[in-house]
Amino acid sequence: MKKLIEIISLKKDYYVGEVTVHALRGVDMVVNEGEFVAIMGASGSGKSTMLNIIGCLDKPTEGEYILDGIGISSLTKNDLSNLRNRKLGFVFQTYNLLPRTTALDNVELPLLYNKTVKTKERVERAKAALESVGLADRMHHKPNQLSGGQQQRVAIARSLVNDPVVILADEATGNLDTRTSYEIMALFQELNSKGKTIVFVTHEPDIAKCATRNIIFKDGLILRESPVKDRSMATEILATIPIEAD
Amino acid sequence: MNIKNLLKIAMNALLRNKLRAFLTMLGIIIGVASVIAMLGIGQGSKLSIQQQIAGMGLNLVTVVPGSQQRGGVQFGASTMQSLKEADVAAILSDCPSVQFATPEVRGNGQVVFGPLNWPTSLYGENESYLQIRERTVESGRMFTAGELTSAAKVCLIGKTVIDNLFGPGSDPVGQVIRFKKIPFLVIGVLAPKGLNTFGQDQDDLLLAPYTTVQKRVLAITWVQSIYTSAVDSKSTDDAAAQITETVRRQHKIKASDPDDFSIRNQAELLSTFSSVSNILTILLGAIAGISLLVGGIGIMNIMYVSVTERTREIGLRMAIGGKGFDILLQFLTESILLSITGGIIGILLGIGASKIIGSAMSWPIVVLPSSEILSFAVCTVIGVFFGWYPARKAASLDPIDALRYE
Structure with missing residues (x-):
């Protein structure tokens, strides 16, 4: 199995004034191709810092992070x-779609x-991505004309459009009601079954059960790491949740 | 990110806030329009003065008696009797750069026709007067060389005098009028020329042979001034130098003594007026330039607001792969687009305003292409300069903080 993400004794310190915050204190972690990993933990446990580093938005203070064979510690900002x-x-x-901009443009x-x-390829790929999240008929709608679930689907389409090796989701269901959350999870599971690797941060255990493996952070270290035994299938759960009458 | 996409994104961002974009542009629009209009007015007034001075005869070189000291007493220039007819003859024969020359004597008084009278000036000149002062005879004729030698009591008449003595539109040729009780036969009418730069009516005059005015009206032997015209407007300085030399020789002035006359030419007058209107243009332009600067600061202000407002957008763009430079370009493009659009509208408005002011003031308004190009360039520079700091701020944001910004 190909290692897509490899993290070796990674530390991250923040300096808030005179105080040093040890956000991560030496984490070792591997994500293989095709996995669906849910990272869990209380707030302040270091899970968001971990996701920022995995997302190459931040660089580790110590340790090594190798993404798809590329060590990132020596790379420049660009x-x-x-x-x-x-x-x-x-x-x-929070989806972070550009306001007053159509789904397609987003x-x-x-x-x-x-x-x-x-240009031509760009438009075609964007259309294909929107179709794959089931929004073929909403391409020219603007975010304020879409529901929360639909907006998150546009955001997922946006994350798919460049055909990434990993999709990183930060509390992607945090703003959504239960039913819509499972709809989004069903979409993620579908993408995962087609081979997409997904790393998902959440604090909801039920949602985390949709993944194939759970990693639990505590105080900047990995507390527990375990494969999900009885994995929830979001489509099955959806069938049990009644559709609320409008 | 290519230019087309940059422009598209900038355009969309501006169109999201149409009113705000317009109000921001308004500063630039007013600034540019006023620069164009002010420079147009400045140039127009300069041209108008130039035209009027040229109308007085650009080639004109005037010799007037200068002040003189006799026995320690300084005498006023106008009382001097130093210029003579012989000086005119000498100038004509010895100065190659002088084409025409006429002595001038002048008397003021009432001119009378029938029951009406009118105060005017009687100018005594020779037959070269028309060429020197660039005037034409509308009806009748100019006096002849014969009438000049015989000091004939004939005159030409200006439009203002006709209006007041004969009534507008009448042709007085053949009538006899009286100036200081001396009868003059009207032989011609001078074509009207209007007011000169100083507001003097150039049609309020009688024109007679200088011999007549000297002998029959003023009873003097000298001439009050000499008007000459150089062969062209470029040789007025040469002509002035030659005239100085000739007249000094005529007046037997020792090399160590100062001139007893002075020479004026229109080129000097022109350059004096031009420099005055240049100062005016610079002043007006500077004031308008300040409003342009204020407009630029308006753009900077709005761009700062826009960067703060769109912090999350900036964070997102960075997270999905936008580099600092891409973000910088995006915001710079917006500010340049704002200032250039404002600049173009401002230029059009400025040209329009110049035209309106020009027709209201009946000035020739000149909108120089150079001032348009300059304004356009200034707008671009303003866009870059005032857009730079906000764009720099946007580009240096940390994507993590920007994404979390509330």
Whole structure:
């Protein structure tokens, strides 16, 4: 199995004034191709810091992080930008779509920063990504014309459009109701079954059970790491949740 | 990110806040429009003065008696009797750069026709007067060389005098008018020329042979001034030098003594007025330039607000692969787009305003292409300069903080 993410004795310190905060105190972690990993932990446990580093938004203080065979500690800011652009997809809790911009334009955005993608290819790939999240009929809608679940689907389409090696989701269901949360998880499971590697941060145990492996952080260290035994299938759960009458 | 996409994104961002974009541009619009209009007015007034001075005869070189000291007493220039007819003849024969020359004597008084009278000036000149002062005879004729030698009591008449003595539109040729009780036969009418730069009516005059005015009206032997015209406007300085030399020789002035006359030419007058209107233009331009600067600061202000407002957008763009430089370019493009659009509208408005002011003031308004190009360039520079700091701020944001920004 190919190691996509390899983290070796990684430490991260923050300096808040005179005080040093040890956010991560030596983490070893591997994510293989095709895995669906849920990172859990209380707030302040270091899970968000971990996701920022995995997402190449931040660099470790000590230790090594190898993404798809590339050690990132020696890379410059611009190299990191390119890496994010080509190899990573982000899904945020608050969707972070551009307001007053159509779904299609939002999804095209990562490809705008990739010079090798021409206009025609960009539009085609964005349309394909929107179709794969089931929003083919909402392409020209703006975020304020879409529901929360639909907005998050647009965000997922945006994270898919550059064909990343890993999709990173930060509390992607945090703003959604239970039913919509499972709809999003069903989408993630579908993508995972097609071979996408997903790293997912959540604090909801039920949601975490949709993944294939759980990693639990505590005080900057990995507390427990275990494969999910009886994995929840989001589509099955959805069938048990009644659709609320409007 | 290519230019087309940059422009598209910037355009969309600006169109999201149409009113704000317009109000921001308004500063630049007013600034540029006022620069264009002010420079246009400045240039126009300069041109208008130039035209009027040129109308008085650009080639004109005037000799007037200068002040003189006799026995320690300084005498006023106008009382001097140093210029003579012989000086005119000498200038004509010895100065190659002088084409025409006429002595001038002048008397003021009432001119009377029938029951009406009118105060005017009687100018005594020779027949070269028309060429020197660039005037034409509208009807009738100029006096002849014969009338000049015989000091004939004939005159030409200006439009203002006709209006007041004969009524507008009448042709007085053949009538006899009286100036200081001396009868003059009107032989011609001078074509009207209007007011000169100093507001003097150039049509309020009678024109007679200088011999007539000297002998029959003023009873003097000297001439009050000499008007000459150089062969072209470039040789007025040469002409002035030659005239100085000739007249000094005529007046037998020793090399160590100062001139007893002075020479004026229109080129000097022109350059004096031009420098005055240049100062005016610079002043007006500077004031307008300040408003342009204020407009630029307006753009900077709005761009700062925009960067703060769109912090999360910036964070997102960075997270999905936008480099600091991409973000810098994006915001710079926005500010340049704002200032250039404002600049173009401002230029059009400025040209329009210049035209309106020009027609209201009946000035020739000149909108120089150079001032348009300059304004356009200044706008671009303003866009870059005032957009730079906000764009720099956006580009240096940390994506993690920016994404979390509330």
